[in-house]
Amino acid sequence: MRGREWVDEAVRVIEAENNRSADTHLHRLPLPGHWGVQLYLKDESTHRTGSLKHRLARSLFLYGLVNGWITESTPIVEASSGSTAVSEAYYAQLLGLDFTAVMARGTSAEKIALIERFGGRCLLVKDASEVYARAEAVAADSGGHYMDQFTYAERATDWRGNNNIAESLLGQLAREPHPVPEWIVAGAGTGGTSATIGRYLRYHRLPTRLAVADPEGSAFAPAWDAWRSGKGAAAAAAATGRASRIEGIGRPRMEPSFIPSVIDEMRTVPDGASVAAMNHLARFAHLEAGPSTGTNLWLAWQLAAEMVATGRTGSIVTLLCDGAERYRGTHRDPAWLAGQGIDPAPYDGMIDRFLESGRWNLTPLGA
Template identity: 65%
Template structure:
């Protein structure tokens, strides 16, 4: 006698189809983000571009990740109608996931350290999310799993799924967008693309894409203080664990996350926190707009690579990311009292940046 079990019903499939339509409609009505030129002297023969991810509806690069994570979870059958969604995040990922959860009528809970800034809590709650606090930052993963089990929900787990939720071969991912927008530029195939690593998903996507498209572009990943990605990559030690979190929100981790694919990275650059914040201030002076801390980290690495090209007499282009706007950091990176309280001195790093912009020379230690 044969037997069968049917786990699908029309109502569930109808909800899935409608949820995918809603997410894709959101993407369809959102214009692609701009590719901005950072002003450099024309005589250098090197063009620097910033992919401005701050123009997404939720204001950051994490909007792309959240969209991909929701589609991945829905299409895997992990999220259906009414499923509570839980994420371990105190930052932009939680803001973006709360946005998509609200679009789909799903409850969303962000598990975060109790020390999370009030500004971030307001942004998450404004998008309809709820914040669940823990005393120890390291407890966010276990508490997220516990909540998901208790509520019959789904732990999104960005740090595991970021590298696999995005189709790295194309399908309007950030890599495909960059290279399509570069197509009519003087040097359409960049010598370098520079990104930071939080989950590692963006670097994995770009590194895989350039290989798949048979491009010569190299990938550089910048890493802030107190993050272990740089040391783990340099020493080939994926089990390395740090003792504290990063001051540069959105990037840097005290452990090597499952989504970090070091094999697709051509170079890593360690960036002091004072240098990241100095670059934030410098970018504001040059561009006339505020950018977030991770953009400062990206720019410090990109400037170093541009200086290498100028010194070698190589013409070409470099692309990096403007990850989010600086409005979220008015009380930290743009606050002199906060900077001083952190024991950070910006003057010497600002002088490195000014000298670079004047002459193309890099006077800071290499990869520092």
């Protein structure tokens, strides 16, 4: 089977895989009833490849297939911090294609093992800023296709609907007390998820606002600030940062798929707070998640506190991006955290105190 016939079959295989998959769960966290505020977690860890990036990988493969970039003999190459590469390795294996992930050396061993389990090969580079050029070079040398998630994430996903993440979570809210949420909270790695959600809300004329939580040092929050202050697209595009210590979100540079104009609110979350919120979720709701989920939750809790303080009722939805098992040797390991200079201790207890008092104290313990 070759040419268009192979592409037709590849699209069918991916669509059939999606058709066999149930939707991801929407968990409701137990908040005090008199607040009139509900907080939900869209659990993307229940995908076959264990993360939010399963949706992106499916979209990127379909995009490459229908554009004629991927054929029956095309090696697939990606620059990734881990989860996208895990999901792309799965789809490459599904189609019988070779897959190489170019990643920073600090990527968790658990994610590397998952990529290899799905038949992928991992090429580790010392500096995270090298992954783009190295991936492009590997694709060129092998005659392969560089998936380039950071460019194509925002255009490969259908933001109008087609069971994208926004349509999915809003459908699941239909019988809840506040079916149209006040806020949807997401992180940004490529920017594709926030672009899809923001565009969907505007296309369907929904009053829901989109908030993006950014880890410390990332270029995205300064880019959004530049756009919001009227400095223009060029100033936003010139924003720079450093490599994120929260895997999967935050970038040292502005990415083409990050669209600041669809975001209503953006705040920087300290890395220690991300880990503290991740740990709190495990104790509070018995949901084991990774650190990017903690980043999302820290902002979601702040927004809930602001709603309580102003007497506003409604719902907030955020994303459980992946499970904790991928971070046993990193963000779940106190020794690793200490080596990275990430200290969750000052932020421990802040969410519990909010749940008890209804007031958010922005001052970490010991500060």
